[in-house]
Amino acid sequence: MNSDPRRASEPVNDDDPVARFFAQQRDSVESQPATDLDWQRILRSARTTTRRRSHVTIIASAAVAIVALFAIWSWQQPTKQTGVDTTVPAATGQPRLGSGPATAPNSTATQQPFAVPKSFTTWSVSYAAQNTLYALGAQTCSSDGTCPVLLRSGTDGQTWSAVHTFEGTDVSSATGQTVPSIQPSGAATQVRFATATTGYVFGGGLWVTHDGGASFTQMQHPGDIVLDVEIWQGQIMVLSASGCTQGVCSGPVYVSKISAQSNNDTDMVATTSPSSAISAGRIVVQNNQTYVELTSSGSAASPSAMRLVGGNLVPLTGPSSCASTPIQALTPATNISALVLYGLCDERVSGADATYTVVRSTDDGQTWTTVSTSALTLPNLGQVWLAAADEKHVVAATGGQPAGSASTATGSGNVLVSGDGGGSFAPAAVATPATGVNWLASPGSRIFYAFTRTNSQILVSDDYGQTWGVIDPTR
Numbered sequence: 001m002n003s004d005p006r007r008a009s010e011p012v013n014d015d016d017p018v019a020r021f022f023a024q025q026r027d028s029v030e031s032q033p034a035t036d037l038d039w040q041r042i043l044r045s046a047r048t049t050t051r052r053r054s055h056v057t058i059i060a061s062a063a064v065a066i067v068a069l070f071a072i073w074s075w076q077q078p079t080k081q082t083g084v085d086t087t088v089p090a091a092t093g094q095p096r097l098g099s100g101p102a103t104a105p106n107s108t109a110t111q112q113p114f115a116v117p118k119s120f121t122t123w124s125v126s127y128a129a130q131n132t133l134y135a136l137g138a139q140t141c142s143s144d145g146t147c148p149v150l151l152r153s154g155t156d157g158q159t160w161s162a163v164h165t166f167e168g169t170d171v172s173s174a175t176g177q178t179v180p181s182i183q184p185s186g187a188a189t190q191v192r193f194a195t196a197t198t199g200y201v202f203g204g205g206l207w208v209t210h211d212g213g214a215s216f217t218q219m220q221h222p223g224d225i226v227l228d229v230e231i232w233q234g235q236i237m238v239l240s241a242s243g244c245t246q247g248v249c250s251g252p253v254y255v256s257k258i259s260a261q262s263n264n265d266t267d268m269v270a271t272t273s274p275s276s277a278i279s280a281g282r283i284v285v286q287n288n289q290t291y292v293e294l295t296s297s298g299s300a301a302s303p304s305a306m307r308l309v310g311g312n313l314v315p316l317t318g319p320s321s322c323a324s325t326p327i328q329a330l331t332p333a334t335n336i337s338a339l340v341l342y343g344l345c346d347e348r349v350s351g352a353d354a355t356y357t358v359v360r361s362t363d364d365g366q367t368w369t370t371v372s373t374s375a376l377t378l379p380n381l382g383q384v385w386l387a388a389a390d391e392k393h394v395v396a397a398t399g400g401q402p403a404g405s406a407s408t409a410t411g412s413g414n415v416l417v418s419g420d421g422g423g424s425f426a427p428a429a430v431a432t433p434a435t436g437v438n439w440l441a442s443p444g445s446r447i448f449y450a451f452t453r454t455n456s457q458i459l460v461s462d463d464y465g466q467t468w469g470v471i472d473p474t475r
Helices: 017-027 036-048 053-072
Strands: 121-129 132-141 145-153 161-165 190-193 199-202 206-209 225-232 235-241 253-258 266-272 278-286 289-296 306-309 312-315 328-332 341-350 353-361 369-379 383-388 394-399 415-418 439-444 447-451 458-461 469-471
Touching: 121 439, 121 447, 132 161, 132 190, 190 225, 199 225, 235 278, 253 278, 253 289, 266 306, 266 312, 278 328, 289 328, 328 383, 341 369, 341 383, 369 394, 369 415, 383 439, 394 439
Parallel strands: 121 190, 225 278
Antiparallel strands: 121 132, 132 145, 145 161, 190 199, 199 206, 225 235, 235 253, 253 266, 278 289, 289 306, 306 312, 328 341, 341 353, 353 369, 383 394, 394 415, 439 447, 447 458, 458 469
C-alpha cells in the first residue's frame, strides 16, 4: 500500500483497477530539476499538440511556463559588424517571441462606439475596404494626459465615430513636433486594416482586432519593437527589431507573416543584421512581393531597400544614375495589375532643398531604369514619401523635420505631382505647414491620402493629387 497521505482517499485503495493503473504510473515518475532545455521541450510539445483534444491538460500546464518565458526571453541573433547579413538563422522552429509591454493587457474589453473627441489629432490612417476608413490618433485623457483612440468611418470619411480608447499605452515619444519612427514597446501609434473588421494597431507593441476595433488582443512577435505592418489582399507582413532603445535599434531586424484569422500566430520568414543602428524601418507588400527599407541612425549611410527572395533579403541595385547610392522611398503603383515599383536615390542637398533621382522597376525590383535625375526637388525635411496610383500618376511629399535641424521651408512645395511617371513634377494645390506632411499613400483609383500630424485633418485628393480637400473627423 502507498504510504503517501495525499492518496489515502484515492479509489486505488478501494481496489479500483483503473485508478490503480494511474497511481502506479504516477509512482514511476521521478522528480527532476527543470532546465532551459526542459522548458524548450515543453514549449515545443505545447505547439505540436494544440489540435489534439486529449492533450488539453498538457497545454494548460505548459501555458504557465510559456507566459513566464515570454516575459524574460527576447529572440536575439548575433549582430554582424560590417555589411548586411541576409542569412536566415539555421533554426527552423518557431522563434522566441517578444510579448510587448509587460504592463499592457493581453486583451482589451469590448468598447461601445462613442463621439469623436474634439481634441483628436490624426496619427495614422488606413483604408480598410470600400467606404471604410480607420484613423488612429491622440485624444486628451484624464488619467494619462494623452492616449490613443481609434476612429471608424463607414461613409468614406463623411461621418466618424470613435470605437476604441487605448488606456495605459506608452505615449512618452508619441507627441510633440518631432516624433521618432521607432517607438517604445508599449506604444500604439499606427493602424493597418486588412478588412472592414480585421486590423492591427502597432507602434512598438502589436494588437489585433476582429470586430472592427471594439476589442483588441495583444500579439506576440519576434524582437522587441514592431517597426511596420503592411497588408496586400490578405497577405499581412510585419517588420520588427531587437536591441531597441531611445528611438534606435541595433538589430537584428525580422520579417514575419501573420494570418488574418489569428490572434497570436506570427511566423518569422527572414532576418537581417544592419551594419549600423537604424532609426526607421518600412515594409512594402504588393503582388505577393515583400520589400524592406531601413533608415540608418545619425550620419551613417542607409542600406538599399531589400527584396524578400525565399528566406533571404536581397539588396536592390539601382542603375548607374543612382551613383552607387541606395534605393529608398520605395512604393508600388496600386491601381494596376502588374507590379510597377518607384524609388528614389542619389539625394543631393543644396541649402534648404534636396534633389532626387527617380527610378522605376517593372520586374519586381530585379532591374531598374532611370526616369529623371533632377525633376524632383523637395524641401530638405526629415522624411520623403512617394506614392503612385499607376505608372503615370506619382505624388512626392516631405515632412517630419528632424530634431535639432533648421529649415527655411514655408510649406510651399511640400507636395509635388507628376502626370508622366516621374519625368516632371509640379506643386500640388494643397496647403501644408512648414513641417510638411507626415504620411502619404494611394489606396488605388485616383485617390491619395495624406496628413500632417499637427491636427485632426486628413488630406484627400480624388484627381491624382492635383487638388486636395480636407476630411475632419471632429466635425
